[in-house]
Amino acid sequence: xxxxxxxxxxxxxxxxxxxxxxxxxxxxxxxxxxxxxxxxxxxxxxxxxxxxxxxxxxxxxxxxxxxxxxxxxxxxxxxxxxxxxxxxxxxxxxxxxxxxxxxxxxxxxxxxxxxxxxxxxxxxxxxxxxxxxxxxxxxxxxxxxxxxxxxxxxxxxxxxxxxxxxxxxxxxxxxxxxxxxxxxxxxxxxxxxxxxxxxxxxxxxxxxxxxxxxxxxxxxxxxxxxxxxxxxxxxxxxxxxxxxxxxxxxxxxxxxxxxxxxxxxxxxxxxxxxxxxxxxxxxxxxxxxxxxxxxxxxxxxxxxxxxxxxxxxxxxxxxxxxxxxxxxxxxxxxxxxxxxxxxxxxxxxxxxxxxxxxxxxxxxxxxxxxxxxxxxxxxxxxxxxxxxxxxxxxxxxxxxxxxxxxxxxxxxxxxxxxxxxxxxxxxxxxxxx
Numbered sequence: 425x426x427x428x429x430x431x432x433x434x435x436x437x438x439x440x441x442x443x444x445x446x447x448x449x450x451x452x453x454x455x456x457x458x459x460x461x462x463x464x465x466x467x468x469x470x471x472x473x474x475x476x477x478x479x480x481x482x483x484x485x486x487x488x489x490x491x492x493x494x495x496x497x498x499x500x501x502x503x504x505x506x507x508x509x510x511x512x513x514x515x516x517x518x519x520x521x522x523x524x525x526x527x528x529x530x531x532x533x534x535x536x537x538x539x540x541x542x543x544x545x546x547x548x549x550x551x552x553x554x555x556x557x558x559x560x561x562x563x564x565x566x567x568x569x570x571x572x573x574x575x576x577x578x579x580x581x582x583x584x585x586x587x588x589x590x591x592x593x594x595x596x597x598x599x600x601x602x603x604x605x606x607x608x609x610x611x612x613x614x615x616x617x618x619x620x621x622x623x624x625x626x627x628x629x630x631x632x633x634x635x636x637x638x639x640x641x642x643x644x645x646x647x648x649x650x651x652x653x654x655x656x657x658x659x660x661x662x663x664x665x666x667x668x669x670x671x672x673x674x675x676x677x678x679x680x681x682x683x684x685x686x687x688x689x690x691x692x693x694x695x696x697x698x699x700x701x702x703x704x705x706x707x708x709x710x711x712x713x714x715x716x717x718x719x720x721x722x723x724x725x726x727x728x729x730x731x732x733x734x735x736x737x738x739x740x741x742x743x744x745x746x747x748x749x750x751x752x753x754x755x756x757x758x759x760x761x762x763x764x765x766x767x768x769x770x771x772x773x774x775x776x777x778x779x780x781x782x783x784x785x786x787x788x789x790x791x792x793x794x795x796x797x798x799x800x801x802x803x804x805x806x807x808x809x810x811x812x813x814x815x816x817x818x819x820x821x822x823x824x825x826x827x828x829x830x831x832x833x834x835x836x837x838x839x840x841x842x843x844x845x846x847x848x849x850x851x852x853x854x855x856x857x
Contacts, residue, residue, distance in 0.1 A: 426842055426845075426846075428756055428759065428760070428842070428843065428846050428849075428850065429756075429759040429760050429761070430755070430756050430759045430850070435759065435760045435761040436760040436761055436762070436835055436838050436839040436842055437760065437761030437762065437835045437839065438761060439761075441763070441824060441825040441828055441832060442824050442825060442826075442827035442828045442832075443824065444633070444637075444822075444823070444824035444827070445632070445637050445692075446695060446699070446827070447688075447691075447692075450691040450694070451687075451688050451691045451692075454485075454687035454688065454690065454691050455684060455687055455688065457687070458485060458683045458684055458687045459684075463484075463683060464682060464683050464684065465486075465680060465682055465683055466484040466485075466486035466487060466504075466680060466681070466683065466686075467484075467660070467669075467680075468484070468683075469482065469483065469484040469487065470484075484683065484686075485683045485686035485687045485690065486504050486680075486681050486682075486683060486685075486686040488686070488690060489502075489504060489643075489681075489686040489689050489690050489693070490502035490503065490504050490643065492690060492693060493628075493643055493645070493689070493693060494643075494645050496611070496618070496693065496696075497611075497618040497619070497620045497621055497626075497645055498617065498618045498620075498621040499618075499620065499621050499626070499645035499646060499647055500646070500647045500649065500652070501645065501646050501647070501648075501649065501652035502643050502644070502645050503643065503644040503645075503646075503652060503655045503656050503659055504641070504642070504643045504681040504685075504686060505641070505642045505643065505644065505659055505679040505680070505681055506640060506641065506642065506679045506680065506681060507629065507630075507631065507640050507641060507642045507679075508536065508607050508627050508628060508629030508630070508631065508641075508642030508643075509536040509539065509540065509629075509642070510642055510659075510677065510679040511627040511628075511642040511643060511644035511655075511679075512536055512537070512540035512603075512605065512627045512644075513539075513540040513543050513544065513677075514644060514655050514658045514659055514677065514679065515540075515603065515624075515625040515627060515644050515646075515655060516540050516541060516543075516544045516546065516575075516603070517544050517658055518625075518651055518654040518655045518658060519574070519575065519601065519624070521544060521546055521574050521575075522574075522794075523545045523546075523789050523794040523795075524545070524546070524547060524572065524789045524792075524794030524795035525546045525547070525572055525573075525574040526546065526547045526548075526549050526570060526572040526573045526574060527541045527546055527547070527548055527549070527573070527574060527575045527576070527577055527603070528549050528551055528560075528565060528568050528569070528573060528575070528576045528577060529541065529548040529549065529550055529551075529577045529579075529772075530550070530551060530552075530553050530559070530560040530577075530578070530579050530581070530810075531550040531551065531552065531553060531771045531772055531773060531803060531807040531810040532553045532558055532581065532768065532771060532772070532807075532809075532810045532813055532814075533579045533581065533605065533772060534607070534772075535772065535775065535777075536605075536607070537577060537579055537605050537772070538550075538772055538778075541577075542783050542784065543784075545784065545788070545789050545794075546574070546789075547572070547789070547790065547795055547798070549568050549570075549573070550771070550772060550773050550800075550803050550806070550807060551564045551565060551568045551806070551807065552564045552806060552807045552808065552809050552810060553581075553807070553809050553810055553813070554587075554809070555740075555809045555812075556723060556724045557581070557584055557586075557723055557724060557726065558581050558582065558723060558738060558809075558813060558818070559578070559579070559580070559581050559584060559585075559586040559587065560578050560579065560586050560591070561809070562586075562587050562590035562591050562594060563590075565591070565594050566594060566598075569598055569600075572795070573598070573600060574600065574601075575600055575601045575602070575603055575624075576591060576594070576595055576600055576601075576602050576603070577602075577603040577604075577605060578591055578602060578603070578604055578605065578623075579605040579607075579608075580604065580605070580606050580608055580609035580612060580619050581608060581736075582608055582723070582733075582734065582735055582736035582737070582738055583608045583609055583612055583635070583703075583732050583733025583734045583735040583736065583823075584609075584612070584723075584725060584726065584729050584732050584733075585609060585612055585613070585614035585619045585729055586614075587726070587728075588614045588615075588617075588622050589615075589728070592622060601623065601624040602622060602623035602624060603623055603624060603625060603626075603627075604619065604620050604622060604623045604625070604626035604627070605626075605627055606619050606620040606626045606627060606628050607627065607628060607629035607631075607634065608634070608635075608733065608735035608736065609628070609733055609735070610628060610634070610635045610636045610696055610700075610733060610735075611635075611696045611697060611700045611731065611733060612700070612729070612731050612732060612733045613729070613730040613731035614728055614729060614730070615728050615730060616730045620645050621645070621647070624646065624648065624651065625644055625645065625646040625648075625651065625655070626644070626645045626646070627642060627643075627644050627645075628642060628643050628645070629641070629642050630642060630643075630685070630689060630692075633735075633822070633823075634735065635696070635699065635700070635703075635733050635735050635823055636689060636692045636693065636696055637688075637692065638684075638685040638686075638688040638689050638692070639685070640685070641681055641685045641689065642681075643681075653665055654674075657673060657674060657676060658674065658676040658677060659676065659677060659678075659679045659680065660676065660678075660680065661676045661677070661678050662674040662675055662676035663676070699827060700731055700732075700733050701731070702826070702827060703732075703733065703734040703823060703826035703827065704731065704732050704733075704734060706826045706828070706829075706830065706832070706833055707725075707732070707734045707737055707826055708725075709830055709833050710722070710737070710826075710833040710836055710837065713833065713834075713836075713837035714739055714837060714840065717837075717840060717841065717844065718745055718746070719741065719742040719743075719745035719746035719844075720739055720740075720741065720742075720746075720840065721739060721740040721742070722737075722738070722739040722740075723738045723739065723740065733823075734823055734826055735823050736767075736820050736821070736822070736823065737820070737821040737822075737823070737825075737826065738767070738818055738819065738820055738821075739819050740813075740817045740818065740819075741753060741816070741817055741818070741819050742817070743816050743817075746844065746847060747847060747848075747851070748844075748847040748850060748851050749816075749851075750766060750816050750817070750819065751766065752850055752851065753819075753843055753844075753847075754766055754819065756843040756846070756850055757839055757840065757843050760839035760842060760843065761835070761839065762821070762835070762836055762839045762840075763821070763822055763825065764819055764820065764821060765819070765820045765822075766814075766818060766819065766820070767813070767814070767818045767819075767820045768813075768814050768818075769814060770814050770815075771803070771804075771807055771810040771811060771814055773800045773801075773803040773804075773807070774800075774801070774804070778800040779800060779801060781800075821836070
């Protein structure tokens with residue numbers, strides 16, 4: 425039996441996995457062109473008319489990227505911004521919701537999915553995730569709908585689209601718009617339709633770890649022209665397309681994307697489709713290997729997910745079957761050269777912000793004339809799958825390792841097997857230490 429790297433043995437893998445981000449002369453030349461052109465922001469090219477009526481001749485990189493990204497994702501309009509958190513916030517503001525209105529949100533997601541709701545004086549209502557995909561569980565949505573519910577937010581978690589068939593049916597039945605948090609889902613497909621094209625609007629992130637990146641950045645996509653125009657205005661300090669620059673029609677933000685970011689992203693977009701398919705192929709290869717190991721269960725790819733981005737590759741770790749704490753397993757696996765992580769430490773509703781209700785001016789709008797108070801700790805009983813995923817089950821692998829080759833996947837599987845072969849000694853050694 426091979427000695428674990430934790431004990432001083434030779435790691436399964438000493439080589440680095442594929443480095444992220446991927447960039448080359450394409451990005452360099454695009455950046456130099458913007459630099460030398462000395463027009464470093466979108467509105468150096470005009471007062472925003474690109475959203476509705478593209479101009480001839482010289483074009484803004486941001487305007488071009490908006491069109492190209494939206495078109496690729498089967499949407500008519502794209503509104504690029506400084507980050508994906510901002511596009512979620514703007515999209516909800518453009519819905520013109522009332523104080524204390526509720527939006528359904530999955531409990532297993534990044535803080536932005538709920539913060540954008542609170543930042544608009546609305547209330548996130550958390551529901552359970554599907555144990556097979558870690559996406560929102562459609563079977564639990566209707567029980568969370570009240571007379572205050574105004575929208576359903578789905579998060580295409582890890583790069584797998586949520587069950588849009590069932591979700592759209594429920595949304596239609598209750599006359600509720602769907603918001604797609606597609607921060608993980610660049611280029612992904614549900615029944616050959618692009619993620620981000622199903623709802624009222626979608627929001628994508630270009631933060632450093634994402635499957636398309638410019639370090640930071642985001643984009644909102646929609647097929648509703650009036651809604652897109654409202655979002656464009658909100659992003660640009662409340663200005664209005666085609667009107668003088670010093671006229672402000674609504675309270676807005678300054679969340680503009682730079683020409684440098686857009687120039688990088690236009691090049692990143694040319695690689696996206698090939699990278700998605702490469703990741704998906706290697707993820708399937710790894711899943712076949714891991715499925716043969718007792719106590720290890722890769723999350724499933726729904727057969728209706730015709731393109732999975734694998735921004736995060738996840739498998740469930742069953743401590744009761746394996747007999748070793750997940751934290752010890754991950755520590756040993758990492759020492760073998762595999763960059764594994766447990767993901768979120770606790771579900772979203774257990775963050776101090778929710779437990780202590782540190783929102784806008786305290787707990788507002790909870791416990792006021794606009795909405796009754798909510799004890800967010802009560803969601804623990806309502807969201808058992810999220811609790812298990814955070815506490816003991818979920819193991820994450822990053823997207824960049826799936827840009828390599830099958831030998832890389834062999835190393836991952838071999839390292840998992842090696843750790844589990846040593847699990848008794850590892851558990852005993854840890855107890856002594």
